[in-house]
Amino acid sequence: MKAFLFPGQGTQKVGMGRFLRDAYPQVVEPFWREADRILGYPLTRMCAEGPITALREMPVTQPAVFLCSWTAFAAATSEGATAEVVAGHSLGEYSALAAAGVLDWREVLELVHHRGKLMAEVQRRVDGKMAAIVGRTLEEVERLCDVVRRRLGQVVEIANHNEERQVVVSGQSPAVDALIAALDEADDVRTTVLRIGGPAHSSLMEGAAREFDRYLDRYEFRCPTIELISSSTAEPYRSGADVRKQLGAQLVHRVVWVDVLRELGRRGMTATWELGPGRVLSGLVERALPRTRTFRANDPTAFADGVRAW
Numbered sequence: 001m002k003a004f005l006f007p008g009q010g011t012q013k014v015g016m017g018r019f020l021r022d023a024y025p026q027v028v029e030p031f032w033r034e035a036d037r038i039l040g041y042p043l044t045r046m047c048a049e050g051p052i053t054a055l056r057e058m059p060v061t062q063p064a065v066f067l068c069s070w071t072a073f074a075a076a077t078s079e080g081a082t083a084e085v086v087a088g089h090s091l092g093e094y095s096a097l098a099a100a101g102v103l104d105w106r107e108v109l110e111l112v113h114h115r116g117k118l119m120a121e122v123q124r125r126v127d128g129k130m131a132a133i134v135g136r137t138l139e140e141v142e143r144l145c146d147v148v149r150r151r152l153g154q155v156v157e158i159a160n161h162n163e164e165r166q167v168v169v170s171g172q173s174p175a176v177d178a179l180i181a182a183l184d185e186a187d188d189v190r191t192t193v194l195r196i197g198g199p200a201h202s203s204l205m206e207g208a209a210r211e212f213d214r215y216l217d218r219y220e221f222r223c224p225t226i227e228l229i230s231s232s233t234a235e236p237y238r239s240g241a242d243v244r245k246q247l248g249a250q251l252v253h254r255v256v257w258v259d260v261l262r263e264l265g266r267r268g269m270t271a272t273w274e275l276g277p278g279r280v281l282s283g284l285v286e287r288a289l290p291r292t293r294t295f296r297a298n299d300p301t302a303f304a305d306g307v308r309a310w
Contacts, residue, residue, distance in 0.1 A: 002271045002310070003085040003264055004076075004099060005285070006069045006092035010196050011278030011298075012061050014050035017068040019300045024075040031071050035109055039063060056195060058123070062091055062116035063109055069095035069276035070105050072297040076275060079307045083273070085264065087229040089281060090160070090201070090255050091115075093247075100224035102243050107219055114215055118208040119198050119251070128199030130159055130170045131180055135189035141167045148179050159201035160255040162284060168194065168255075170202040205251040213248030234259035261288040271295065273306050 021028045032044040046054050047064050054060055069092065088096035091112065098108040122128070133141055138161050145156045156171035156179055169176060180191045199205065221240030228237045230246055232253040237243050246253075261284060264272070273295040274281045279302075282294040295306035 001085065001267055001269050002083045002273070003087060003269055004073065004083040004096070005272050005274045005281045006073075006086070006088035006095035006099070007065065007274060007276040007278040007281050008088065008090035008092040009058070009061055009065060009200075010194060011276060011280065012052075012055045012065055013277060014047075014052050014055065016047050016055075016064065016277040017071060018048050020068075020071050020075050020297075020303070023300065023303075024071075024078065027074050027078045028071045031067065031074065031105070034106065035063065035067050038106060038109055039113060043067065056197065058116035058120045058197060059113055060116070062112040062119075065091060065276060066095055066098075066108060066112045070098055070108075072275040072303070073099050075303070076273065076297070076306065076310075081273070081307070081310045083226070085227045085229060085267065085269070087231060087260055087264075089231055089257055090250075092276065092281075093231050093250070095276065096228055097224070097243055100226050100228040102222050102224055102228065102237075102240055103219060111216075111219070115212060115251075118212055119200060119205070122205055122208050123198035126199060126204055127173045128155075128171060128202075128204055129173050129176050130168055130194040130196050130198075130200060131176050132192045132194060133167045133169065133183060133189065134191075135165055135186070136167065136183070137165055138167055141169065144179055144182060145169060145171075148175050148182070152178060155199070155202060155204055157202045158254050159199075160257060161259075162255075162257045163287065164258060168201075170199040171204065172199070201250075201252065201254050203252055209249060209251040212251060216244055216248055219244075229260055229263060231255045231257060231260060234263050257284065258288070261285065264292075265289050271310065273297065273310060 154175035156175035159170035160168035296302040
């Protein structure tokens with residue numbers, strides 16, 4: 001059994017997607033031209049030339065990462081690649097639902113653009129951030145979050161559970177900083193503030209989540225054509241209505257990627273192909289499922305390896 005995996009925000013970089021446009025112009029170029037038209041700004045040029053500060057603006061980041069993932073999927077499937085399962089990490093779930101036929105790729109592009117604008121509005125109103133913590137279990141980080149919340153009266157919550165000892169927290173900056181300061185006293189912990197901006201997957205996103213939920217009403221969600229695993233529950237979606245319901249709450253729900261990988265392992269996954277500009281998901285698979293072959297699409301050599309050996 002094989003799975004296509006799609007990365008989320010934070011994987012953006014200048015030059016993203018360029019090699020696929022060069023290698024598969026007839027497949028890829030029409031998507032980029034149409035995306036520029038739909039969005040009303042030159043996403044193609046911004047991805048190719050930057051600047052990186054523009055690519056870090058969420059109304060740009062999210063369509064950019066989605067489109068690079070979608071065109072990687074299109075290029076892979078043009079070579080005959082197929083998979084029985086698709087899943088995506090946070091923003092990457094939108095690429096997965098497009099690959100599963102739940103929505104047309106143009107509709108997904110509109111959705112992630114709007115999602116990015118709503119998240120950027122929260123970022124402007126709230127002094128928030130996210131930080132990765134490596135070296136502590138979920139339970140240990142949850143206890144420390146509770147201590148900081150009670151001491152400061154501010155929000156700091158678990159946003160992502162990526163590995164047994166890799167957790168991402170999200171919340172108000174002073175609370176996140178206090179948690180990092182407490183952890184940095186230990187030699188066996190590594191903390192990194194993420195260049196994502198804003199407190200994603202936390203209760204601070206509740207207003208944006210409600211508005212986004214209303215925005216979803218304009219779309220018709222179809223039943224997935226292949227198995228689509230939720231990054232919020234690690235369970236397969238059974239209907240388009242299930243997808244619609246979960247996406248409305250995704251901005252405040254934590255990403256349980258460690259459970260997604262357990263689910264893939266339970267299904268006896270033999271190979272995964274990370275379709276997008278990053279390589280983080282491949283590393284997580286390699287550590288969690290060492291018998292599973294991993295492929296990437298973040299550079300020409302890696303993509304060619306996938307085409308050849310998938």
